[in-house]
């Protein structure tokens with residue numbers, strides 16, 4: 001379904017499927033076989049080195065599978081470069097070009113050559129207002145706080161307007177209150193655009209705040225997937241419970257978790 005937001009045609013999320021994907025960095029090997037449903041927010045969790053960033057990089061096209069396929073909306077992404085994929089990605093840092101003002105960094109989401117007409121300029125102003133940065137169009141990234149820089153990256157996501165959003169720990173360096181604000185902003189954008197969101201986090205409270213589903217990675221594979229509520233139940237997957245320790249709390253119900261052997 002296509003929705004219209006402020007005059008911009010917006011596709012809803014697309015399903016993301018990794019079909020028996022294998023990949024390796026030297027001795028670190030990965031095998032991913034999973035589907036992320038269209039329009040859902042999935043928290044990607046797991047120990048350091050389990051392959052969370054690698055999973056996102058394969059979907060975004062920064063890495064290519066050795067075998068298997070990445071399908072986005074049922075279409076094989078093949079060797080398409082990141083810019084040609086229906087995907088936006090936000091990293092923990094270095095999302096912005098240091099020499100370009102905020103408005104240009106956002107405009108790159110629409111036009112890599114920054115040939116922007118009146119409609120695009122209006123969209124930039126609107127996107128910056130949406131993320132709480134009205135009036136900061138002319139600033140350089142170094143004139144912003146860390147949280148504001150990530151807001152600029154999210155404004156660019158709005159301009160880029162792709163049906164899949166990959167977030168690789170974008171708020172990890174922010175304090176808890178600000179992180180909550182940023183997560184709520186992501187949830188608000190998701191409510192408007194209905195994109196498929198995969199977000200990497202080490203924080204169970206982040207996953208519980210906006211995650212509808214959880215995918216738990218262990219040793220280069222997806223060990224379990226299911227609704228977030230089920231993961232935070234006492235009967236959630238053992239490896240996940242060990243990973244989060246006693247920070248997960250208890251939520252009733254854990255019937256729908258698909259466990260896979262790693």
Ligand SMILES: Nc1ncnc2c1ncn2[C@@H]1O[C@H](COP(=O)(O)OP(=O)(O)OP(=O)(O)O)[C@@H](O)[C@H]1O
Nearest residue numbers: 025026028046047048049050051052053054055217
């Ligand atoms: N560019 C690279 N070259 C070589 N090895 C890499 C590269 N990127 C990642 N690795 C290795 O692949 C493994 C998985 O890394 P990845 O960054 O995907 O893990 P992660 O789960 O995101 O970890 P973290 O939570 O610490 O960010 C690690 O052993 C890492 O050292």
